[in-house]
Amino acid sequence: MTAPPTDLDDLLAATERDGIEFVLMMFVNLSGKPCAKLTPVAVLPELARTGIGFAGHAAGELGQSAADPDVVAMPDPRSYAPMPWQPGLAVLQCDLWVEGAPWPYSPRVILRRETERLRRRGQVLKVGAEPEYFLLERDPGGGLRVADPLDDGHSPCYDARAATRAYGHLTEVSRTLDHLGWGNYSNDHEDAHGQFEHNFGYADALTTADRVVLFRYLVHTLAQRAGRIATFMPKPFAHLTGNGLHLHLSLWSTDGDELFAPGPDDAAGLSGLGSRFVAGILAHAPGLMALTCPTVNSYKRLGAGSATASGASWAPGYASWGGNNRTQMLRVPADGRVEVRCVDGAANPYLALAGLLAAGLDGIDRHLDPGPPNTDDLERGTATRGAARLPQTLLHAVDELAVDGVLRQGLGKVPGGEYVDYYVAVKRAEFADYHAQVTDWELSRYLTGC
Numbered sequence: 003m004t005a006p007p008t009d010l011d012d013l014l015a016a017t018e019r020d021g022i023e024f025v026l027m028m029f030v031n032l033s034g035k036p037c038a039k040l041t042p043v044a045v046l047p048e049l050a051r052t053g054i055g056f057a058g059h060a061a062g063e064l065g066q067s068a069a070d071p072d073v074v075a076m077p078d079p080r081s082y083a084p085m086p087w088q089p090g091l092a093v094l095q096c097d098l099w100v101e102g103a104p105w106p107y108s109p110r111v112i113l114r115r116e117t118e119r120l121r122r123r124g125q126v127l128k129v130g131a132e133p134e135y136f137l138l139e140r141d142p143g144g145g146l147r148v149a150d151p152l153d154d155g156h157s158p159c160y161d162a163r164a165a166t167r168a169y170g171h172l173t174e175v176s177r178t179l180d181h182l183g184w185g186n187y188s189n190d191h192e193d194a195h196g197q198f199e200h201n202f203g204y205a206d207a208l209t210t211a212d213r214v215v216l217f218r219y220l221v222h223t224l225a226q227r228a229g230r231i232a233t234f235m236p237k238p239f240a241h242l243t244g245n246g247l248h249l250h251l252s253l254w255s256t257d258g259d260e261l262f263a264p265g266p267d268d269a270a271g272l273s274g275l276g277s278r279f280v281a282g283i284l285a286h287a288p289g290l291m292a293l294t295c296p297t298v299n300s301y302k303r304l305g306a307g308s309a310t311a312s313g314a315s316w317a318p319g320y321a322s323w324g325g326n327n328r329t330q331m332l333r334v335p336a337d338g339r340v341e342v343r344c345v346d347g348a349a350n351p352y353l354a355l356a357g358l359l360a361a362g363l364d365g366i367d368r369h370l371d372p373g374p375p376n377t378d379d380l381e382r383g384t385a386t387r388g389a390a391r392l393p394q395t396l397l398h399a400v401d402e403l404a405v406d407g408v409l410r411q412g413l414g415k416v417p418g419g420e421y422v423d424y425y426v427a428v429k430r431a432e433f434a435d436y437h438a439q440v441t442d443w444e445l446s447r448y449l450t451g452c
Contacts, residue, residue: 004016004183006079006080006081006082006183007079007080007082008079008080009079010046010047010050010079012079013046013050013077013079013082014046014047016082016084017043017046017082017092020084020092021089021090022043022084022090022091022092023042023043023090023091024040024041024042024043024090024091024092025040025041025042025043025046025077025091025092025093025094026038026039026040026041026091026092026093026094027039027040027041027049027054027075027077027094027096028075028093028094028095028096028215028216028219029061029075029095029096029097029098029108029110030109030110030215030350030352031061031062031063031064031109032062032063032064032107032109032350032353032425032428033062033063033296033348033350034109034215034218034348034349034350034351035061035062036215036218036219037056037061037062038093039054039056039075041054043092046077049077050077050079052074053074053075053076053077053096053099054074054075055072055073055074055075056072056073056074056075057072057073058070058072058073058098058100058105058107061073063428064098064105064107064108065105065106065107065416065417065424066107070100071100071101072100073098073099073100073105073108074098074099074100075096075097075098076096076097076098076099077094077095077096078094078095078096078097078212079094080209081093081094081095081209081212082094083182083216084181084182085178085220086177086178086181087174087178087220087223087224087227093216093219095110095212095215095216096110097110097111097114098110098111106414106415106416106417106421107416107421107424109350109352109353109356110208110211110212110352112352112353112356112413112414112421113207113208113211113352113353113355113356114208115356115414116355116356116359116360116412117206117207117208117359120359120363121256124255124256124257125253125254125255125256125261126206126253126254126255126256127206127207127251127252127253127254127355127359128204128205128206128207128210128251128252128253128254129204129205129206129207129210129211129249129250129251129252129355130201130202130203130204130210130249130250130339131202131210131213131214131217131247131248131249131250131351132199132201132246132247132248132249132250133199133200133214133217133218133221133234133245133247133347134192134197134198134199134234134245134246134247134347135197135198135199135218135221135232135233135234135245135347136148136194136196136197136198136232136233136235136238136245137149137150137168137171137196137198137225137230137231137232138196138230138231138232138233138238139229139230139231140231146231146238148195148196149196149230149231150164150167150168150195150196152164152167153167153191153195153196154195155195157312158191158193158194158195158197159191159192159193159312160190160191161191164191165189165190165191168191168198170228171198171224171225171228171230172189172198172200173189174224175189175200175220175221175224176189176200178220178224179200179202179217182216184202184203184213185202185203186200186201186202187201187202187203188200188201189201192243193243193310193312193314193316194239194242194243194244194310194312195242197242197243197245200217204250204252207355207359208352210249210351210355211351211352211355214247214351215351218234233245233347234247234347234348235299235347235348236295236297236299236300236302236303236346236347236348237299237300237302237303240302241310242310243310243312243314243315243316244302244303244315244317244346244347245303245346245347246303246316246317246343246345246346246347247345247346247347247349247351247354248341248342248343248345249341249342249345249354249355249358250335250339250340250341250342251279251339251340251341251342251358251362252338252339252340253275253276253279253362260338261273261275261276262275262276262279262338262339262340263337263338264276264337264338269375270324270325270334270375271325271334271336271337271338272334272337272338272340273338275366276338276340277371277372278365278366278368278369278370278371278372279340279362279363279365279366280323280332280340280362280365280372281365281370281371281372281373282361282362282363282364282365282366282368282370283332283342283358283361283362283365284321284322284323284331284332284365284372285361285364285365285370286357286360286361286364286406286408286409287321287331287344287361287390287392288321288390288392288393288398288399288402288403288406289357289399289402289403289404289405289406289409290344290357290358290361290403290409291344291392291393291399291402291403292393292396292399292400292402292403292425292426292429293349293350293353293354293356293357293403293409293425294342294344294345294346294349294354294357294358295344295345295346295348295349295396295399296348296349296350296353296396296429297348297396297432298395298396298432298433298436299348300346300348300396301393301394301395301396301399303315303317303346304317304318304319304344304392305317305318305319305320305380305381305392314381315381316328316343317343317344317346318330318331318343318344318380318392319380319381319391319392320380320389320390320391320392321389321390321391321392322376322380322389323340323372323375323376324375324376324377325375325377327375327376327377327379328343329378329379329380329381329382330343330375330376330380331343331344331392334375342358344392353413353425356412356413357409357412357413359412360408360409360411360412360413361408361409361412364408373388376389395433396429396432396433397430397433400426400429400430400433403422403425403426404422404423404426406422409422410422413425
């Protein structure tokens with residue numbers, strides 16, 4: 003695998019080697035929407051020095067009004083990604099700056115700041131991601147349905163026939179990931195009709211967040227080119243399992259030592275440091291949910307058990323941890339790493355990882371104890387052993403985030419205040435907009451029943 007560029011000279015050599023003519027200068031706003039300008043490769047030397055300007059207010063949720071100066075996208079050469087399905091095109095992820103300084107409303111800037119703080123401790127957070135999505139199409143009436151009409155089996159997870167019918171799409175995604183050097187090792191049909199997942203190698207937190215953003219972009223694009231719709235929406239169908247974004251976390255020293263690897267006296271697959279990191283995430287789970295499950299729709303996926311065709315939601319309802327047990331919020335699937343299962347397909351990966359890192363480090367610094375691992379099946383409503391119920395709505399989660407001082411510090415300060423307050427205001431307005439709607443369910447239940 004070719005090493006990623008580290009500076010402008012490396013970047014220009016890579017674009018020449020790959021025959022790149024245009025580059026998408028990409029960044030995301032608070033909600034994770036990818037924004038970009040298409041630029042000729044010939045101007046890269048200038049853009050690497052000056053960046054390229056955007057109207058931040060128009061891009062949405064970047065802490066700007068229409069009267070504010072441009073946000074300037076500064077490309078990161080290490081994020082260089084040529085698009086094999088569109089010869090001549092590459093993508094560069096960008097940090098946002100305003101008037102010569104990093105813009106603290108930029109989600110990538112927030113995560114970069116947290117990872118640099120971690121590096122000053124001599125540590126690196128490495129992350130693996132498991133993004134899930136549906137492949138859909140419009141029916142003649144304009145409604146949504148699963149793109150594969152034969153994908154209607156009683157137990158569709160890992161169905162070889164459904165995966166084979168989707169062979170063209172799955173292999174195109176797989177080849178793209180390998181072309182990018184991500185080390186794709188698995189592509190499968192998930193628990194819901196029309197639902198798929200692709201797995202690729204882990205990397206440092208910032209690189210993996212970049213990859214999640216780019217993965218969503220390329221899956222949307224490849225689906226649209228085939229006349230289909232890809233959605234990472236957490237719960238697009240009431241009766242089917244929703245879309246998760248499970249994140250596997252491990253802490254390493256900058257010298258390459260695995261800090262979560264258990265010693266001979268450690269239990270449950272984690273070192274003492276790893277256990278304290280887990281305890282920090284559990285302690286801040288209520289507020290973290292506003293970052294890891296950031297939409298109204300997110301809370302229709304969590305703990306939905308019997309509402310799904312398979313009888314399992316594969317999404318946690320409690321702040322709990324355990325071994326190789328998928329009903330826990332935090333699972334230890336193998337020695338030295340922890341899987342966070344309370345992240346869904348709508349999460350902004352930069353903000354979710356910044357929050358998880360801040361919470362985990364708090365657990366380490368305060369020597370928190372997560373307690374014994376939970377071995378119960380929490381989907382079935384068995385004993386929770388004191389595990390706290392996770393927030394039931396976006397509003398509940400946002401209210402928890404607003405009073406969490408550790409997450410507030412982790413997301414940082416912005417001009418005139420703190421990023422948490424901005425995030426909370428955006429999400430409270432989103433919930434209020436949702437709550438103002440009158441739904442078909444309400445009309446059916448209450449129209450003549452009151």
